Amino acid sequence: MTAIAGPLLSATINGVTYGATLFLVAVGLSLIFGVLRVLNVAHGSFYALGAFTAASAWLLISALGWPPLCIYPALVISALVVGVAVGPVVERGLLRWTFGIEAEAARENAQLLATYAIFLMLEDAQKLIWGGQPYYSGSALRLLGITRINGIPYTNYQLLLILVAVLVLIALRILLRGTKMGKFVLAVAEDPEVSSAMGIPVARIYTVAFTVGAILAALGGALASPTIGVNTGIGSEMIVLSFAVVAIAGLGQIEGAAVAALVIGVGHSIAVFFFPALSSVIPYATMLLVLVFKPYGLFAAAQVRRI
Amino acid sequence: MSAPLLEARGVDLHFGGVQAAKDVNLQIFPGEFFFIIGQNGAGKSTFLNICTGYLKPQRGEILFQGRPITGLAPRAITRAGIARAFQHPQLFMQRSVRDNLRFAVAAHGTGFWRPWRALDDPHFDAPARRLLQLCDLERVAAQPAAKVAEGFRKLLDVALALALEPTLLLLDEPTSGVSSADKHGIMTTLAQALRKERVTAVFVEHDMEVVRRFADRVGVWANGQILISGPPEAVLDDPHVREFVL
Secondary structure (H helix, E strand, C coil): CCCCHHHHHHHHHHHHHHHHHHHHHHHHHHHHHHHHCCCCCCHHHHHHHHHHHHHHHHHHHHHHCCCHHHHHHHHHHHHHHHHHHHHHHHHHHCHHHHCCCCCHHHHHHHHHHHHHHHHHHHHHHHHHHHCCCCECCCHHHHCCCEEEECCEEEEHHHHHHHHHHHHHHHHHHHHHHHCHHHHHHHHHHHCHHHHHHHCCCHHHHHHHHHHHHHHHHHHHHHHHHHHCCECCCHHHHHHHHHHHHHHHHCCCCHHHHHHHHHHHHHHHHHHHHHCHHHCCCHHHHHHHHHHHHCCCCCCHHHHCCCC | CCCCCEEEEEEEEEECCEEEEEEEEEEECCCCEEEEECCCCCCHHHHHHHHCCCCCCCEEEEEECCEECCCCCHHHHHHHCEEEECCCCCCCCCCEHHHHHHHHHHHCCCCCCCCCCCCCCHHHHHHHHHHHHHCCCHHHCCCEHHHCCHHHHHHHHHHHHHCCCCCEEEEECCCCCCCHHHHHHHHHHHHHHHHHCCCEEEEECCCHHHHHHHCCEEEEEECCEEEEEECHHHHHCCHHHHHHCC
16 A cells, blocks of 8 residues: 555544544534524533543443443443433523524524523533543443554444444434424424424424434543543534534535534544644634535535425 | 303403404304404404414403313313414425325324324324315325415315314415415315314305305404304395495
């Protein structure tokens, strides 16, 4: 393999892995916007809470002397616990009060401020509960062994992340297009007033969509936790990247979010390998480029149907 | 005479200085088609909004099957058995007529049970087919609601309301926006469907030919009040009504 091709392959595989996590978080953000029309700034905090809870689960499993493989179901359970605990509380307890604001601009401002306030509160809550030191649960990364691709070792856990993202994408497609609940979600995303007139329980669909979105963000955090140092601040970094993914895809686009997450993940990873100084700029430069030519994102059908 | 299905007792509602309902007393009996007529702004649609919980009267009460429903939320009133068809049908315009009906059937009564069930599952599809047949919509079933004639959209709106299995249906101008040539055909289909389903109906209507042909009783609204009510021939031929209302 040539001097360029080897690092390029590595960068691509790393990028796809990174994109998989990014997709899980961004698709949750996209789902929430598609159904509730709320740009959820607190979404990054759900990601961080998922990561912290999963890291704590790892510590607990180690302390109790349980088999290390217990960590994998624990990652998923952590995400479910965080999503189910936080999602309905934020949606029913806070956002629901903003839905009655008639003027669209005032409603959107109130929702942005409300979710930003939640974000700030959850950031402080993380510092209070988990302190300022990073948590590492990297052992979980190595439990599943490694696979060599072109002589370069990759943890199987990284490859599992890609599989999980693909499964989530397929599951979301099947749930949304093939079930009554999914069709109700699509109907509410299309027109909440008509949905309500038809007897679809719009308020419950809002809660379900927000909770699923929160679970997806927390799942992204939980699954990423073995690959990163879990520290306060990871939520703010992730929400900005997720916004970039959603802006590139077009708000409310699920398959589009997968493509955009891949683009950003691989772009970021290639930059890390070849132009390290530009690595943090690449996602936003990509977003800027897309928005200059496609102001509504790459998948502009978002204007007609949002998810 | 049987007990009234719906009863309004001394209902008052005003918006600032505008009296939208003034001491409205009315009884609707099971199986009848009651038509409300009157000029624009007379309070006809306001009365339907009060009956369906979208507006709460400042005085008086509404009873349905002998039980007070004043102030209940619209969904609770729908669950009690009162459905509504709107002047401007609320439809998923890009979806097919059949899919619109499947949505309404799926949303009714099933709550969140078996949320994984597909929308084209026979559990939802069979009632939707029956309603398509009942409202003579089979030939446009596969077409998007946006592509069918207004008359079909009106019938679809009624079919959606019937999916809720109501005892009483309130219809706000079901033939508005429909050509004169199609009005009677649509009303005939609609009336047959309602009779077959044994649904009592209250219509708000402007077309006096339709009223004369399909009404069992007529009530004339003016300034939020009922001026007169009775059989169509007696009401529509009343000189006072002819001079000041029609």
